[in-house]
Amino acid sequence: MDRLINSLRVRLIGVVLVIHAALVPLLYLGVSVIIQEGYAELFVNSVRSFSKLTADELEASGEREFEQRAAALLDGAMLTGQVVFSEITDGQHKVHSSLAIDAAPVPRADDFDFGDHGDQVYYITHRIKRGDRSIMLRLGFDEGPTLERIVGAKRRVLLAVLTFTFVSIAVSIWLSAVIARPMVRLQEAAKRVAGGDVHAHLEMNSSIREVQDLTHHLESMREKLVGANDRLASEIREREVSERKRLDLERQLLHRERIATIGTLAGGVAHEFNNILTPILLYSQVALDDTPPDSAVAKDLTRIVAAAHRARSLVARILTFSRQMDVPQTSVFPLRPTVEEALALLRAIVPANIDIVFDPSEDDSMISGDASLIHQVIINLCTNGYQSMRRTGGTLAVRLGVAENPTVPQLDPGKYAMLEVGDSGHGMDPAVMAHIFEPFFTTRGVGEGTGLGLSVVHGIVTSMGGSITVESTIGSGSTFRVYLPAATRTLLEGEPASG
Amino acid sequence: MERSAVLIMRRALLLLALLLGAPLGSAGSQSVVLVVRADSAVVDLDSVSVRKLFLGVPVLVNSSPLHPIRNRSDARLDQIFLQEIAAMSQSAYDRQILIGLNRHGWLRPEELDSSGRILDKLAMDPNAVTFMWQRDVARNPKIRVIRVLWTD
Numbered sequence: 001m002d003r004l005i006n007s008l009r010v011r012l013i014g015v016v017l018v019i020h021a022a023l024v025p026l027l028y029l030g031v032s033v034i035i036q037e038g039y040a041e042l043f044v045n046s047v048r049s050f051s052k053l054t055a056d057e058l059e060a061s062g063e064r065e066f067e068q069r070a071a072a073l074l075d076g077a078m079l080t081g082q083v084v085f086s087e088i089t090d091g092q093h094k095v096h097s098s099l100a101i102d103a104a105p106v107p108r109a110d111d112f113d114f115g116d117h118g119d120q121v122y123y124i125t126h127r128i129k130r131g132d133r134s135i136m137l138r139l140g141f142d143e144g145p146t147l148e149r150i151v152g153a154k155r156r157v158l159l160a161v162l163t164f165t166f167v168s169i170a171v172s173i174w175l176s177a178v179i180a181r182p183m184v185r186l187q188e189a190a191k192r193v194a195g196g197d198v199h200a201h202l203e204m205n206s207s208i209r210e211v212q213d214l215t216h217h218l219e220s221m222r223e224k225l226v227g228a229n230d231r232l233a234s235e236i237r238e239r240e241v242s243e244r245k246r247l248d249l250e251r252q253l254l255h256r257e258r259i260a261t262i263g264t265l266a267g268g269v270a271h272e273f274n275n276i277l278t279p280i281l282l283y284s285q286v287a288l289d290d291t292p293p294d295s296a297v298a299k300d301l302t303r304i305v306a307a308a309h310r311a312r313s314l315v316a317r318i319l320t321f322s323r324q325m326d327v328p329q330t331s332v333f334p335l336r337p338t339v340e341e342a343l344a345l346l347r348a349i350v351p352a353n354i355d356i357v358f359d360p361s362e363d364d365s366m367i368s369g370d371a372s373l374i375h376q377v378i379i380n381l382c383t384n385g386y387q388s389m390r391r392t393g394g395t396l397a398v399r400l401g402v403a404e405n406p407t408v409p410q411l412d413p414g415k416y417a418m419l420e421v422g423d424s425g426h427g428m429d430p431a432v433m434a435h436i437f438e439p440f441f442t443t444r445g446v447g448e449g450t451g452l453g454l455s456v457v458h459g460i461v462t463s464m465g466g467s468i469t470v471e472s473t474i475g476s477g478s479t480f481r482v483y484l485p486a487a488t489r490t491l492l493e494g495e496p497a498s499g
Numbered sequence: 500m501e502r503s504a505v506l507i508m509r510r511a512l513l514l515l516a517l518l519l520g521a522p523l524g525s526a527g528s529q530s531v532v533l534v535v536r537a538d539s540a541v542v543d544l545d546s547v548s549v550r551k552l553f554l555g556v557p558v559l560v561n562s563s564p565l566h567p568i569r570n571r572s573d574a575r576l577d578q579i580f581l582q583e584i585a586a587m588s589q590s591a592y593d594r595q596i597l598i599g600l601n602r603h604g605w606l607r608p609e610e611l612d613s614s615g616r617i618l619d620k621l622a623m624d625p626n627a628v629t630f631m632w633q634r635d636v637a638r639n640p641k642i643r644v645i646r647v648l649w650t651d
Contacts, residue, residue: 044588052586056546109651112578124582127647129546134647 008183009176016172020165028161035153039146040114047122047141055126055137058088070095077139084121085140120144182206186215198226249409262439263459270318277315281308317452332368332487335417336360336400342378343398350386353393361400365417368487369464377460380453381421381480388425388478397422406483410467415486422479428472436470530633531579533646539625541565543645552628553584555596555605567608568629570617580630583649
């Protein structure tokens with residue numbers, strides 16, 4: 001109910017109704033009074049004038065013909081239709097009109113105001129002087145026709161007032177709808193905006209200035225809201241990207257720290273183990289030299305020496321991962337010949353069911369580092385790739401490229417040489433991908449791998465100021481991308497650079 | 500003795516009845532009369548002349564214009580004036596007076612709302628003519644009634 005009362009249309013109509021309720025009765029009463037007084041004025045003027053003229057005529061008439069003249073005047077007055085009673089009294093003698101009078105009037109005082117006196121007759125008495133005596137002229141005028149005219153006029157006024165009222169109410173209903181329509185539309189548009197549709201335009205075609213102003217202001221507010229909303233959304237997106245980058249960096253940092261920790265530990269163990277291996281290998285070799293070659297002891301010593309060499313090779317790889325090897329021979333060299341040389345070696349050992357596709361870059365990038373380490377990186381990545389396709393066969397794709405400001409978190413902006421090694425093997429799931437660069441992590445069976453290949457690659461690449469990424473899809477294969485800082489020709493001319 | 504006492508009683512009752520009845524009788528037959536100063540030259544005015552006089556039309560008596568005074572001392576007297584003398588409504592009377600004033604240069608009748616002031620005016624002006632309740636002038640030797648205008 002309150003919602004209905006508080007609506008704009010109902011209030012506008014209510015205002016019109018209240019105004020009409022207050023003014024229409026006053027208007028009707030005022031007009032009725034004017035009508036009443038106007039008709040009363042006309043009636044009183046005419047009857048007073050008529051009766052006075054009659055009295056003057058009687059007073060002016062001669063004595064001889066008075067009786068006859070008086071009767072004629074009374075008859076004439078009665079014949080006007082407005083006079084319903086006429087009488088002349090001369091002492092006890094009374095002269096009436098010869099026309100029949102319906103009923104003897106009840107004797108009562110003269111009337112001075114027009115109105116309903118009960119019998120609807122307006123009486124006027126004139127005292128007429130005739131010589132030394134006075135006679136009385138008494139006339140009664142019918143108020144009925146005038147009263148009927150007044151009633152009729154009031155009815156017409158009432159009809160006009162009611163018509164005016166109904167028309168006004170109809171107009172007010174229409175007008176309230178015209179006024180309220182843009183407001184309702186504005187309200188609906190505002191609801192849409194409030195519901196999240198901030199791009200809903202508040203376009204109102206109203207001729208009312210206040211509504212136009214309101215629409216303009218609301219549209220301005222909406223546009224500001226849209227701007228603020230877009231800015232907010234943009235900031236949220238930027239924050240999300242930034243947060244993702246931060247989490248990625250954090251994860252990679254943790255990963256690097258873990259790898260570094262493992263590397264340090266493995267390096268320490270390998271160093272000590274190398275110290276132990278050295279006398280084993282030395283004394284085994286000395287003992288082997290002192291032992292007849294065909295003896296059973298020589299065979300055993302040979303096996304010890306071979307095992308010590310394998311152990312030493314393993315130690316060397318561990319030290320490579322932990323960067324505790326001998327000082328590398330740093331130089332600036334083109335990447336492509338190194339890759340081609342490594343691929344030539346690989347083609348000899350890769351099974352026939354695996355195709356090696358090489359896509360060299362047109363821009364032959366130069367890098368700075370130890371070419372033998374890069375050689376090892378290529379061999380390890382390709383070995384890892386073809387082993388994943390060993391049973392099913394496939395394609396090993398090697399591609400060189402140049403990356404300007406690559407979107408790799410660890411790398412600073414700049415130009416990088418890119419080495420991409422992709423296979424069409426079985427791929428890896430995210431759990432495996434999270435550990436592939438860790439030493440001794442492998443998915444192969446016992447005796448099939450040491451789990452050091454990719455960790456050595458990681459160690460070499462990071463020691464050269466580069467980075468390695470991997471993408472993999474189960475069933476589709478994996479792609480490794482190595483980014484190495486591009487070197488300038490100046491450094492090439494100045495080689496050998498000190499490492 | 501008894502006869503004289505009865506006569507005295509009858510006379511006392513008659514006197515009481517007369518005293519009580521006198522005001523009733525006078526209240527029951529009020530009249531409005533046209534009056535002038537007692538020594539005025541105006542002897543009589545017919546109905547038309549009276550009407551002319553109070554509508555502002557100059558009325559001469561012995562070559563002297565009469566001066567009408569409209570008595571507005573009470574509403575009843577005003578109503579009788581409009582009906583018996585002017586023979587029109589108040590608004591029509593006002594309109595007629597204005598027409599006479601503007602079109603013919605007639606004078607507007609003087610209007611006074613106090614009986615005392617009217618009597619003073621009559622006393623000063625021998626050509627003054629006015630109308631009053633008859634009871635107000637009945638025992639005034641300075642006022643003369645020249646015509647009865649209306650009787651209740």
